[in-house]
Amino acid sequence: MSVDAELADELVAAVSTWVDRDVISQSRALEQADEFPQSMFEQMCDFGLFGATIPPEYGGLGLDAITYARVVEELSRGWMSLAGILNSHKLAVAMITRFGTPEQRSRFLPRMLDGSFRASFSLSEPDAGSDTRNIRCRAELDGGEWVINGTKMWVTNGMRSSLVMLLARTPDDRITCFAVEKAPGERSGGLTISRKIEKLGYKGLETVEMSYADHRVPHANLLGGDKGMGEGLRYALSALELGRVNIAARAVGVAQAALDAALAYSQERETFGKPIFAHQAVQFMLAEMATKLHAARLMTYDAARRYDAGERIDLEAGMAKLFASEAAYEIATDAMRIHGGYGYTTEHSVERYYRDTPLMIIGEGTNEIQKLVIARRLLERMRERG
Amino acid sequence: MRQRHTHAQRRSSVARRDLPFRVAIRGRRQHNQGVKIAVCVKQIPDPANPGRLDADGKTLARDEKLILDESDSYGVEMALQLAEAAGGEVVLVSMSPTGEVGGIRTALAMGADAAVIISDDALAGSDALGTAKVLAAALRRTQPDLILTATESTDGYTGTVPAQIAELLSLPSVTFAKSVEVGSDGLLVRRQAEYGYDEVACPLPAVVSVTAGVVEPRYPSFRGIMAAKSKPTEMLTLAGLGLEPSEVGWTGARQRIIDVSPVPERGGGEICEDDGTGHERIVALLEELKVL
Numbered sequence: 001m002s003v004d005a006e007l008a009d010e011l012v013a014a015v016s017t018w019v020d021r022d023v024i025s026q027s028r029a030l031e032q033a034d035e036f037p038q039s040m041f042e043q044m045c046d047f048g049l050f051g052a053t054i055p056p057e058y059g060g061l062g063l064d065a066i067t068y069a070r071v072v073e074e075l076s077r078g079w080m081s082l083a084g085i086l087n088s089h090k091l092a093v094a095m096i097t098r099f100g101t102p103e104q105r106s107r108f109l110p111r112m113l114d115g116s117f118r119a120s121f122s123l124s125e126p127d128a129g130s131d132t133r134n135i136r137c138r139a140e141l142d143g144g145e146w147v148i149n150g151t152k153m154w155v156t157n158g159m160r161s162s163l164v165m166l167l168a169r170t171p172d173d174r175i176t177c178f179a180v181e182k183a184p185g186e187r188s189g190g191l192t193i194s195r196k197i198e199k200l201g202y203k204g205l206e207t208v209e210m211s212y213a214d215h216r217v218p219h220a221n222l223l224g225g226d227k228g229m230g231e232g233l234r235y236a237l238s239a240l241e242l243g244r245v246n247i248a249a250r251a252v253g254v255a256q257a258a259l260d261a262a263l264a265y266s267q268e269r270e271t272f273g274k275p276i277f278a279h280q281a282v283q284f285m286l287a288e289m290a291t292k293l294h295a296a297r298l299m300t301y302d303a304a305r306r307y308d309a310g311e312r313i314d315l316e317a318g319m320a321k322l323f324a325s326e327a328a329y330e331i332a333t334d335a336m337r338i339h340g341g342y343g344y345t346t347e348h349s350v351e352r353y354y355r356d357t358p359l360m361i362i363g364e365g366t367n368e369i370q371k372l373v374i375a376r377r378l379l380e381r382m383r384e385r386g
Numbered sequence: 387m388r389q390r391h392t393h394a395q396r397r398s399s400v401a402r403r404d405l406p407f408r409v410a411i412r413g414r415r416q417h418n419q420g421v422k423i424a425v426c427v428k429q430i431p432d433p434a435n436p437g438r439l440d441a442d443g444k445t446l447a448r449d450e451k452l453i454l455d456e457s458d459s460y461g462v463e464m465a466l467q468l469a470e471a472a473g474g475e476v477v478l479v480s481m482s483p484t485g486e487v488g489g490i491r492t493a494l495a496m497g498a499d500a501a502v503i504i505s506d507d508a509l510a511g512s513d514a515l516g517t518a519k520v521l522a523a524a525l526r527r528t529q530p531d532l533i534l535t536a537t538e539s540t541d542g543y544t545g546t547v548p549a550q551i552a553e554l555l556s557l558p559s560v561t562f563a564k565s566v567e568v569g570s571d572g573l574l575v576r577r578q579a580e581y582g583y584d585e586v587a588c589p590l591p592a593v594v595s596v597t598a599g600v601v602e603p604r605y606p607s608f609r610g611i612m613a614a615k616s617k618p619t620e621m622l623t624l625a626g627l628g629l630e631p632s633e634v635g636w637t638g639a640r641q642r643i644i645d646v647s648p649v650p651e652r653g654g655g656e657i658c659e660d661d662g663t664g665h666e667r668i669v670a671l672l673e674e675l676k677v678l
Contacts, residue, residue: 010495010611018605048608061608 023078051113076253092119174230190215201355325360420474424530429489454489495606511636518550
């Protein structure tokens with residue numbers, strides 16, 4: 001659903017006001033304690049963010065991708081992990097909405113509206129990330145149920161979620177997607193949270209290793225029904241197109257926070273009798289930071305708008321993710337340099353931006369994989385044009 | 387009845403006067419329709435932006451987007467909490483000379499049910515009493531059980547409009563409320579005071595001004611923002627309220643703005659060297675400021 005411009009601005013402004021008032025002041029302490037931001041999560045539920053992209057016929061708001069990307073950007077300007085709490089849920093919503101059977105849509109989507117039934121996404125394994133052919137987690141049919149065995153890595157929100165969109169190898173040797181219901185917590189049936197992964201940044205929300213030992217899933221939870229056999233990878237990659245727009249939006253949000261911090265600090269801090277902003281070297285850095293940020297934002301919005309227009313966006317989403325994540329890393333580094341020694345301390349948030357931005361380079365398909373996707377798509381387009 | 391909550395108790399009362407809405411309230415309550423709460427709200431230039439004066443140099447320019455005065459958001463929140471607890475509805479009443487509705491939509495998005503907006507070119511330049519006349523006339527039509535206001539607006543700061551509305555409507559006025567309970571016999575208000583708080587019992591309808599910070603105004607939900615546009619919004623003119631242009635605006639204003647001057651620069655403050663008696667100086671200073 002397309003949202004009119006004025007309404008979209010109001011929705012984004014509501015989140016932005018909250019971020020300015022309540023997120024920025026509290027995020028540093030929570031991040032340093034690696035503590036789940038419970039009250040922020042509850043406010044995100046109150047805003048209605050978890051059901052924002054669910055179609056209205058299932059009780060959601062049917063928010064378009066461009067408005068959602070702007071919301072993700074604002075959340076990330078406050079604390080990138082807040083967008084992470086939301087993102088895997090959105091991927092699951094997109095997969096169920098687009099590829100679920102009518103029965104699966106009716107069964108899952110109304111429960112996914114208010115944040116009480118959240119979803120995670122599980123594709124990667126210890127030896128399989130971007131190289132999806134190596135997926136070893138297996139699903140075998142046994143008396144109308146699928147029996148899952150294997151180990152999954154990098155499952156963000158894995159412990160607190162109630163639903164896992166799991167990619168597993170079925171007996172046809174293809175990858176199939178299962179909507180695995182579970183109780184939030186460390187163990188549910190044959191599913192165990194085998195390890196909480198410590199990270200450089202992206203703190204406050206859990207990223208876990210998940211082990212399956214004869215975990216049983218009803219056949220009714222095979223995404224797409226019988227037609228979904230062997231289609232899991234296609235479903236996941238399609239959802240990841242939108243996921244890449246959201247990763248780009250996160251990068252834009254963190255980069256904006258870094259630029260804001262650098263711009264403010266450059267006017268407060270004095271050296272050689274004047275604010276460091278008066279030094280041309282600093283001005284040049286700020287000018288380049290702002291220019292990269294502007295370009296990253298435009299690329300991100302363009303990919304989101306194309307998605308809303310129903311276009312295939314693997315090229316544009318890949319480019320936006322590639323450019324915005326690299327730009328954010330450079331902008332965060334420059335913000336730290338402008339802060340000098342203080343930027344290297346935990347008293348300023350720029351060190352967090354510096355630790356958080358590499359996630360966008362590596363997550364949802366590394367930037368090296370993005371380049372392959374972009375190059376392949378360029379070649380395809382050239383051939384399509386003849 | 388007023389109870390002062392300190393060591394010594396003091397009793398006083400808020401006069402029950404001629405209450406023009408009493409019949410309507412009794413009827414509504416007997417029919418279990420819940421309480422109807424009107425909240426007076428004001429839209430002001432965003433304080434986050436540098437303020438500008440109009441061409442006349444005497445009034446604040448209001449030609450850009452206006453927002454809901456934050457001090458009104460406490461009254462809106464309190465009204466929503468009361469209506470949620472007791473059942474009922476929340477109606478916003480606002481004077482908007484330019485016809486701007488952005489700030490009122492924020493309050494509708496928070497959950498208010500409807501808005502009455504008085505918009506008329508002749509309203510420009512209204513002083514506090516002119517504003518109170520317009521709001522009182524609109525409230526007379528709305529017939530609420532309870533009228534909530536802020537203690538003062540962020541841009542005008544007169545702090546007199548709530549009491550003026552009460553006077554014009556011959557209603558009891560309770561100011562600086564920190565909490566409000568609606569009971570079967572009327573209101574119980576905890577009224578903030580320097581020494582603690584007064585407990586004031588008062589019949590309905592009444593006008594109550596709500597102190598900033600006593601409740602946590604909710605953020606509007608996405609669904610609330612989307613629904614706000616389609617909520618009932620009545621636009622009224624002065625003629626629709628039966629008021630003459632001469633009673634309000636520049637012509638009706640009894641208050642004249644003689645001059646406007648910038649706020650003086652902040653002084654450097656007082657620096658005290660601590661020679662071991664610093665704490666005494668701090669205590670003396672706090673006593674001077676009547677903080678202690």
